[in-house]
Amino acid sequence: MTAADDPIAPVPVPALADQKGILHPGEQARHRALARLSAGPRMAEYVEWYWAVRWDLRGRAPYFAEVLPFPCVNVTFERTETQSGGFVNGVCTTKYVRELSGEGETFGMRFRAGGFGAFTGMDVGAFRDRAVALSQVLPDTDGLTERVLAASANERRRAIVEDHFAGHRAAADDTYRLVLRIVDAMEHDPELTRVDQITDRFDIPIRTLQRMFRRYVGAGPKWVLRRYRLQDGADLLARGRTDDLAALAAELGYFDQAHFSREFTAEVGMSPLEYAKNTLRSRNEVTSKI
Incomplete structure (x- = not known):
């Protein structure tokens, strides 16, 4: 078994250039x-x-x-x-x-x-x-x-x-391993945009999935999935992906650009385009000082 196959293998620390989740x-x-x-x-x-x-x-x-x-x-x-x-x-x-x-x-x-x-x-x-x-x-x-x-x-x-x-020894927990596998798929597979895709892939009833996520993760599977896709969107916008917001919304699993813009604005506090411009302006200010 390789590290990629093991849900609890050591996780490489992301480079500080990987700032997903950090706004501005x-x-x-x-x-x-x-x-x-x-x-x-x-x-x-x-x-x-x-x-x-x-x-x-x-x-x-x-x-x-x-x-x-x-x-x-x-x-x-x-x-x-x-x-x-x-x-x-x-x-x-x-x-x-x-x-x-x-x-x-x-x-x-x-x-x-x-x-x-x-x-x-x-x-x-x-x-x-x-x-x-x-x-x-x-x-x-x-x-x-x-x-x-x-x-x-x-x-x-x-x-x-x-x-x-480290002196604490938790009991072996197969459910935890399953949660790790599901969350890893949610985070890293951008094609996963709906909970029914998760239940189909992992052959797990929706109610069971919801109970697992409340107990282990602390939030429902739909929220977790949406949060990862919203983080993806904010990260792409911060990197300058503004040429086709409708296509970006579709990639992230939103019904249309309007739905993406509403959710992004509600969560982040500004529209996707405004956020992208703000981030670019801040980056240019740092570059000019260097």
């Missing part, structure tokens, strides 16, 4: 630094990668970073002027907006879709659109946030987190 990526890059680290072998079954964001906007206006979140749980360790501590961040079904002000940092572990539910045995649907204190969810984490933030290097922070969590 060029503009964001001017306000914060982002780094990613691969998951270690002890946690790779459940964690995709670790990430770190740092910013120093002292003497500057706050910046509101916007993201179309992936269907996964993030555990974060944060030290900011407005919010500090350890948190379990459930799947966010709307655009996520984070105010960056003063000086701050966040170190996070991004679980695989379904990974937090499989690792903890919890119903992830209970955390949808919520951030809960880490110690309330996992009581054995007292002091973990302080140890993580006391370390300066991201690699050391990853080691502290993995040393703490």
Whole structure:
């Protein structure tokens, strides 16, 4: 079996040029630094990668970073002027907006879709659109946030987190493996645009699929599928794909351009063409300064 065949093989960390899900990526890059680290072998079954964001906007206006979140749980360790501590961040079904002000940092572990539910045995649907204190969810984490933030290097922070969590041994879970296979297909096969295509491909009843996704992913399969296609659309628009929005909408599985534009505008806060122009303008500003 190759890594491509195994739903829980180590996930390569995407290059920072791969900014899918990040809205206005060029503009964001001017306000914060982002780094990613691969998951270690002890946690790779459940964690995709670790990430770190740092910013120093002292003497500057706050910046509101916007993201179309992936269907996964993030555990974060944060030290900011407005919010500090350890948190379990459930799947966010709307655009996520984070105010960056003063000086701050966040170190996070991004679980695989379904990974937090499989690792903890919890119903992830209970955390949808919520951030809960880490110690309330996992009581054995007292002091973990302080140890993580006391370390300066991201690699050391990853080691502290993995040393703490790797002692937990979750039971083998075939349903989790199936969830991983389905989510991987949703994310990487652009021809999958309807839930009935999923139920046919994986020979699974719709009700069973919905229950699995609530328990492990935290959101329904239709939302997950639409979120991936919307992320695809935002990414293509940010790269300059504006010549034929009707064709783009069809590729993404929308009935027509009007349906795509309405959903995009509702989720992102501006029309597809406006978003593309905004992103291009920001990229040109960065290029001119270089």
